[in-house]
Amino acid sequence: MSGLFITFEGPEGAGKTSIIQKLAREMAEEGFPVLLTREPGGIKIAEQIRGVILDCDNTEMDARTEALLYAAARRQHLVERVLPAMKENKIVLCDRFIDSSLAYQGHARGIGVEEVLSINEFATEKQMPSLTIYFDIEPEEGLKRIAANNKREINRLDQEEMDFHHRVKEGYDQVIKKYRERFLMIDASKDFDSVYAQVKGELTGYLKKQGY
Ligand SMILES: Nc1ncnc2c1ncn2[C@@H]1O[C@H](COP(=O)(O)OP(=O)(O)OP(=O)(O)O)[C@@H](O)[C@H]1O
Numbered sequence: 001m002s003g004l005f006i007t008f009e010g011p012e013g014a015g016k017t018s019i020i021q022k023l024a025r026e027m028a029e030e031g032f033p034v035l036l037t038r039e040p041g042g043i044k045i046a047e048q049i050r051g052v053i054l055d056c057d058n059t060e061m062d063a064r065t066e067a068l069l070y071a072a073a074r075r076q077h078l079v080e081r082v083l084p085a086m087k088e089n090k091i092v093l094c095d096r097f098i099d100s101s102l103a104y105q106g107h108a109r110g111i112g113v114e115e116v117l118s119i120n121e122f123a124t125e126k127q128m129p130s131l132t133i134y135f136d137i138e139p140e141e142g143l144k145r146i147a148a149n150n151k152r153e154i155n156r157l158d159q160e161e162m163d164f165h166h167r168v169k170e171g172y173d174q175v176i177k178k179y180r181e182r183f184l185m186i187d188a189s190k191d192f193d194s195v196y197a198q199v200k201g202e203l204t205g206y207l208k209k210q211g212y
């Protein structure tokens with residue numbers, strides 16, 4: 001398989017989506033073969049599953065049902081969008097992937113990181129990103145940013161209590177320890193331009209090492 005699969009992770013409101021959108025635009029202008037996509041979603045079936053998972057009315061959803069729905073959306077998105085793009089030598093930039101499931105469902109929901117990893121290994125046939133850029137921010141700060149953005153729709157997971165968001169951060173800390181060599185850490189608490197410069201600098205260095 002050629003191409004590159006790069007994922008972006010972090011708690012709610014860390015700034016991933018805004019930064020990656022600008023990054024993808026600039027990289028495309030510079031001639032890089034970039035594909036920007038997201039999870040859950042990115043293609044029709046996965047966007048439909050996203051609707052079910054994030055619907056604020058679905059408060060009765062069981063934690064394992066939630067984990068399976070994320071894994072199902074991931075499977076379809078991987079085979080329909082990510083892998084074909086990689087075959088065409090594209091650089092796939094994906095807003096969230098398996099690490100979100102390990103942190104949110106595995107740790108924060110209490111299912112267990114290894115249990116959630118095993119259903120995801122089934123879903124992905126062990127396809128992992130080559131690089132993951134982690135947006136490091138305290139949950140309170142990220143949620144404050146979301147609250148200040150009146151265009152952003154609040155979803156079912158945003159509405160979880162503060163303890164849940166702290167457990168998500170703890171979950172990410174575990175995942176980063178487990179896969180240390182794949183992660184690049186970004187201080188996402190800084191202003192937008194500083195965060196963008198950090199991400200662009202790190203990614204450019206990585207792409208050079210990969211022969212781009
Ligand atoms: N460095 C920054 N400083 C202050 N505000 C920011 C910064 N980066 C992004 N924002 C703003 O914070 C809000 C959340 O950003 P964004 O949607 O990009 O985060 P996200 O990590 O994708 O969140 P989520 O995963 O919850 O969707 C937006 O209103 C965005 O404009």
Ligand SMILES: Cc1cn([C@H]2C[C@H](O)[C@@H](COP(=O)(O)O)O2)c(=O)[nH]c1=O
Pocket residue numbers: 012038039040070096097098099100101102104105157158
């Ligand atoms: C992939 C994935 C996502 N989540 C959570 C994380 C967020 O709360 C939402 C997605 O919303 P965003 O605005 O696109 O970040 O879903 C999760 O719990 N598990 C996952 O695998």
